[in-house]
Structure formats: structure tokens, C-alpha cells
Amino acid sequence: MTSLPTELSTVLGADGEDGSDWMLEARCLDADPEAFFPEKGGSTREAKRICAACPVRDDCLQYALENDERFGIWGGLSERERRRAKRVGPARVRRLSA
Numbered sequence: 353m354t355s356l357p358t359e360l361s362t363v364l365g366a367d368g369e370d371g372s373d374w375m376l377e378a379r380c381l382d383a384d385p386e387a388f389f390p391e392k393g394g395s396t397r398e399a400k401r402i403c404a405a406c407p408v409r410d411d412c413l414q415y416a417l418e419n420d421e422r423f424g425i426w427g428g429l430s431e432r433e434r435r436r437a438k439r440v441g442p443a444r445v446r447r448l449s450a
């Protein structure tokens with residue numbers, strides 16, 4: 353599993369040639385990675401607060417859903433919320449988790 357925030361563009365090669373240029377606008381690039389990958393039972397509040405103001409939140413969530421990212425906060429949703437988003441749609445999950 354890659355760490356989305358600080359290693360994002362390096363690990364995933366966000367050079368714009370593969371549609372990953374959205375990563376360069378990620379609000380979490382300078383954030384504490386531990387906020388996005390908390391220990392089991394840890395708070396996701398800070399990560400979700402950052403995601404809420406992120407201009408590429410939809411791209412991020414789509415990426416996570418398409419790549420079956422299993423860990424961490426992506427697009428403002430936790431692993432469990434992303435599993436649910438696959439079943440009922442991201443908009444509904446966001447409404448319920450807001």
C-alpha cells in the first residue's frame with residue numbers, strides 16, 4: 353500500500369501522462385500521512401477535514417475505487433465507507449458520513 357499524502361506523486365508517478373495529474377493538487381501532499389492511515393480504531397477526523405477542502409476529492413475517490421485501495425482515507429472516505437460507496441454510490445455515502 354502506498355501512502356497517499358506525501359509520497360503520492362512520487363510513488364504513483366503523477367506526471368499527467370496517465371491521468372494522475374490531479375494528484376499534484378492534492379491537499380494532503382504536505383499533511384501528516386498518519387492522519388490518513390491511522391491505526392485501527394484511530395481518528396479519521398483530521399484527514400476527512402483536509403479532504404473536505406480538497407479540489408480533487410472526486411478524482412481521488414474514483415482512483416481509490418478503481419484501484420481497490422483497501423487502506424487509508426481516500427476522497428474523504430474510509431475503507432468501510434468506500435466498500436459501501438461501491439454498493440450504493442459515493443454521493444449517498446458522503447451524505448451519510450457528513
Ligand code: SF4
Binds near residue numbers: 402404406426427428
Ligand atoms: S481527497 Fe483527501 S486523500 Fe484525496 S487527494 Fe484530496 S486530501 Fe488527499
